[in-house]
Amino acid sequence: MKEILNYELWGNTVSEYLMALLILIVSVIIIQLIKKYVFKKIESTGTEGVLGTKFIIKITSRFAIPLFYLAALYLAFDFIQIPESATKVIKVIYLLIIVWIIIKFARAVIEFMINKYAEESGKEDTVRKFRPLLAFLNFTFYIIGILFILDNLGFHISTVIAGLGIGGIAIALAAQAILGDLFSYFVIYFDRPFELGDFIRVDDKAGVIERIGVKSTKIRSLSGELLVMSNSNLTNSRVHNFKQMFRRRIVFTIGVTYQTKPEQLEEIPKIIKQIIDEAENATFDRSHFFRYGDFSLDFETVFFVETNDYIKYMDIQQEINLKIYKELEKRGIEFAYPTRTLYMKSESKS
Template identity: 40%
Template sequence: MTTASNSTAPWPAGGEPFDAQIHRLWTDSLAWTTQHGLQIIAAGIGAAIIVLLLVALKRFGLRLCRNHTNRNEWPFIIGQALGKTRLWFMVAVAAQLVATYADAPVYLGRTIAFFFTVASVLQVAVWARVLILGLIAHRAGGAANASSLGSAMGIIRLLVTIAVFAIAAIVILDNLGVNVTGLIAGLGIGGIAIGLAAQGIFQDLFAALSILFDKPFQRGEGISYDTTSGSVEAIGLKSTRIRSATGEEIVISNANLLNKELRNFTRLKRRRMIHRFGVIYQTAPDVLASIPAKVRAIVEAEPKTEFLRCGMVGLGASSLDFELQYDIRSTDYEEVFATNHRVLIAILTQFNAEGVDFAYPTQTTFTAAPDGRMVMPYPEPAGHDTSPAAT
């Protein structure tokens, strides 16, 4: 890297030694204070007012943080950013105002401008880091604490910090006259090489960020993925761990998890139950016509159910087929399971009490004699006379 022209350097270039430059800076500063005393005082008053305003703004931010304990809401995030206003930034702002208004000498003016540039860029980087991390936490809706990507937020903070302060360093060097073109090009080529080498890792990382922002599911929710159903136990930067209904832990990469259809059972406001049952063909037509009303009364007896429909849907090979549809207004699967159990037991109890028989697969065999006359399909009991005289 090469430096630019001397006009942007903190001190003018020249052949005089460093101690001579310091002596010149001191003498020029003394001469300036004696010749521009009134201007320095006026600028100092203005700078003091600005510093007081910045201090008040910082205290206001700290008060916001105390009054709003939810770290994922905007009042806390903005208050945290304001509370990160540094004293050295305030001093740099005040010094730059005095130097500009009071027409400071070249040596002193460029020295103050140098420190003002560094302080301003670093302060902006601090604010940007807080706001970016706050935006991520706000968009995640509390995932940083426990419900989703809490384990990944540490690495996300590290990546955001590196990116923000790397940009700040480049901006500082560019403002100081350093040619950063080669540095930026080198960083770009290095980033491409790293991205190609760790393509799979970054793919899962961006998938994790998609889960963080889009929130298709959170930790503790029940989901169904491909042939897997279970409860989400942990969401990491590379993989998600699901505890299946049979007890084993299933680890799925985040990229694969988002590439297929995924069902979230926890966010169901209601669950629809669909049951098919059949009764025997010997059931009387008037009894068949009364079945929907009986089933409806059983379903509506439950407090969180909504009856939809029930009726005959087909003539089966060995049964008269009915279908029942109703909703259970609950997001708790245990409650849904128990309600469905009570409804089915009540239907079975009432049908048994009224003599309505459920059908099951049956088959009747008819046997014919050589002349085509139907005969009994089983041999006659020994000693049993079936002749007309016996009857």
């Protein structure tokens, strides 16, 4: 028996192999016991939330447990001698696995926070809007992981970083417009100057937001065509968002003839006020006789429509206009229109 235990195979005795195997088995059993009893107990009595114990246990069991297994395997290998070439290969494999687990862990934490935010805010498209940011962060994590691996393998990271810096500048210059639109996308998402379904006007273009993409935003114009505008163009322009307008201020002018009696002129602001007060979702502000026009006596009126719906606004405006017309016609007050009076002077012949 002693001879069998002292028998050497690939530079190690059988007893050393058995000891390494025993360490590995004991470590696996301990990890399983911790996972089955300790984690389950904490998870059943833990709290919710991003920093709650349930979340920590879930993340730990998903990503930390594999690291525990790697540690157990590393501890077992410490009891046997491995050739230097095999040691380098194992080291590379260990680094790859550890970096991969850390990247997945960081991504899982960020995804959990985004999902939690979407759940609390009640907005279904939140996760979809964050996908470009997740892709960018994922790419950044992998770049950092690769640099970490190269550094541990003995490469001169400063030279690599310098090369990446020069290459990054060249790429940034070539993709300046694309990167500008990407960052503008995040500005639009976090600042929220408009959302899907909002009616906006940018310069001389107007329409309803149909889609907000990573590079461009699609707007359906009133005439039916689809407008595609870059995100950087939108963030650099003055955007009029009519969907976020809680009330509309309306100013209109009517003119009556110069033959209107003074008593009738005094009644006109009162008539207009009464009509607007009776209209639904309309708030009267003022009405005054404010100008002697070239062919009319002008009254200026201001009121508010308590809605951002354009159709409702037009319905209210039409209702008020018709009632004003009928009421002034009933009282014999005539609307003025451009007229010209010519006086002909005749000379008698002597």
